[in-house]
Every structure is written in C-alpha cells, then in structure tokens.
Amino acid sequence: MMTDINKGENNHQSSTDNSPERDHDSREQDKAERHKARQQKVKAAVDAKIAQAQTEKGVLLVLTGNGKGKSTGGFGNITRAVGHGKKAAVVQFIKGNWPCGERAVLEKVGVAFHVMGTGFTWETQDKAKDTAAAQSAWEAAETLLKDDSIDIILLDELTYMVSYHYIELERVLEALKNRPPMQHVIITGRACHRAIIELADTVSEVQPIKHAFEAGVKAQIGFDY
C-alpha cells in the first residue's frame, strides 16, 4: 500500500542499445531486464520508506490555495473513508442555499451534515448574522471534535471563518489539539491561517494553473457545485 507521496518515483527513462552485432530480441531482453532492475531499486526505496513510517494517528489535513479541488478533495476523502466503514461527519461553512450533490450521496451512506447555510458573505452583507451563523456551525464542529466515535471530520471552507474573524483562531486551535488522537480532520479553503498550517500534519496547496471560468465558462451544476 502506498501513500500518495510515494507515487511516480519511477521515472522510467527509455534506453536503447544500438550496437549492430546485437539482434533485436536480445536488445529487447536487455531492456526488460534493465527495467526490472530499476523497478527493484525503486521498490526497495519505497519499501524502506514504508518500513520507517509506523506511527498511526489522526491526521490533520489542510487543503488550501486558490485552485479548484479543495472541497472536492475533502469530500473524496470522506467518500473513501465511508467506503472503508469509517464514521464521518461534515460541517460546511459559508455553503450557499443551492443543493449540494455530495450531501445527497453521502447522507444516504450515513455521513452527518451540519450546513451553515447563510451563503457567501457578500450575498448576505450582514456581518452580525454571518458571525452568529458561523459560531453556531463552529459549535457543531466542537461537539464532533470531542466525539471519539467519529473517525473523520470535514470542516469545509473553515479557513474563511477564521480570516473574517467570525470564529476565534485560538478556539479552533484548542479544539483541534484536544480532539481524539485517532480522529482525522480535513480543513479546506483559501488562505489558511499559518497557525493551522503549523499544527497540521499534511498540507497541500492547490494552485490554479488555469481555470475555465476565466475563459468564460460558467459554473455548471454537478461539476463546479
């Protein structure tokens, strides 16, 4: 079994032996053997890395950056966990009022959802209302973060709540630090606060190389939301 970090270490480089006295068959056989030798080296390196990584613990994963793939990454991880019989929960911060495809699938297989549901802050334009909604959603998150029967929690778009000062950073850090030791937590959203990044075990920054929206393609149901 591999972690994602191991993949693609096999940078296969094609090599040829052009000496005229060698026939095609033996050249092919040499290539196959060299390929095998290279793969054995890669396997030994990967196996050594795996042997060294023996700790089991709840991982705090942060998916941040400005590109597409953060929330879907979180939901994909929840789908994976549920498929292995894990108990999962999702808290969605600043999720709008449109229907959520992930929720339709995942609630059916037992994932608990708590949706803040006020929409984006520039839609409501009401700071007091948004703050109250954020804090109520955060209380739901805190309850989950104390419940060791929950194997994995997605805190979708939490980063914005901290950036806008709707939820206190210290309160978030405390709840994350004191959670059950085997509980995985995934936090998504742009511009994650550096204190959360420091606390996290795994952090990916999803960078937009390009985005269809910038080329005039509208957000499409079932793909973008």
Place this chain on the structure above:
Amino acid sequence: MMTDINKGENNHQSSTDNSPERDHDSREQDKAERHKARQQKVKAAVDAKIAQAQTEKGVLLVLTGNGKGKSTGGFGNITRAVGHGKKAAVVQFIKGNWPCGERAVLEKVGVAFHVMGTGFTWETQDKAKDTAAAQSAWEAAETLLKDDSIDIILLDELTYMVSYHYIELERVLEALKNRPPMQHVIITGRACHRAIIELADTVSEVQPIKHAFEAGVKAQIGFDY
C-alpha cells in the same frame, strides 16, 4: 452560485475608529455599514464576472502536482456529480489490489468502474505486463470518451501511463479532443504531460507543503487509501 475561483475575494480587514467623542454603539454601527458597503462592492465584482461567463461545455480538468488531494479531488467531483443525477464513470490506472473505499460507495450509486488492477509498476516489475494492462484500461476509457450518455469521467492516475510510454500521448489527446462536447473529464496524477495541460480547461497543481508520511506517519486505511 459560485465557482471555486470566486471564493475568498472578500478579504475583510478589521478597522476601528478610536476617536474618544464617538460612543461605542455608533462606532459599531459605522463598522457594520462599512462592512456592508465593502460586501456590496465584492458582490458587484463577482456578479459581473458571473455575467461574463456564459459558455456551457464539457470541462477537461487536470489535478496534478506532488501533494495529497488529486485522486480524492477527482472522486469528490464524481460524488458531487452523482448527487446531482449525473451519469459518471471511473477508470483507475495503476490502482493496486487493496480495497478501494471510493468504489465501495460509488458503485452502489451507479458509477461504473474499470480498474487496471496490476498495482504500481515497481510492484510488478514487468513492463510488458504493465503495458498490456494499461492499454486494456485505456480501451475502456476510449469507449467511455465516445459515449455521450456519460456526463463525467474520472481517469485516475492516467498521467503515469503517458509518462511511462504505456499509452501513446497522441491517442490520449485525440480521444479527449473528439469526446462529446458536454462531457466533463478529470485526469489525475503527478507530472501531467504539458500537451494535456495545454488542452485542459482547468488545471490545478496540488503542491505538498508538508506530508505526514515524511514525519513517520504510516498510510492509514480510509484516509490515505
């Protein structure tokens, strides 16, 4: 409705008015009004962007880079699509023989899976066998890429098949270019070939800021695989 690219444009900056002659209530009211004015500006900018993006088309999305979140991002998008009643299919390249949590959930809700199933290339150490398996999986992908009843296809870890020359780049590009115009395709994997990136509509590079595995945490079922 927002695309991911719109989120987080509201970089709220807290401001205070400390003039001693103003009472606390009127300062708070001023702050709330300034907040509202800022949000209205953000909303106008977002609305203008949305008005300008009117094209509907099948999007080719590439999730590449070395960080955690590419495959889960693809599977999260499939979960979202299925939740909106879309018809989805998955082809998994170099997927190993361990059980796949995503598959357990998504097959139940009608997602067709084709799994190459030979494991990583450094496990098999047999180039001829890997090439045959890759090409067979690619044929399944080609069939899907001609079927306009399929709304969205995940080609998980396809990039490695191109890097290792197991599948011809030209064949991949042709099938992607000639697919049904409304069909979304997601390609995941490290080091995506630049010709596929050029063809894609949306490309995210998932960069590892840090990874638990490097700190000795083992790959855990339901989270890492």
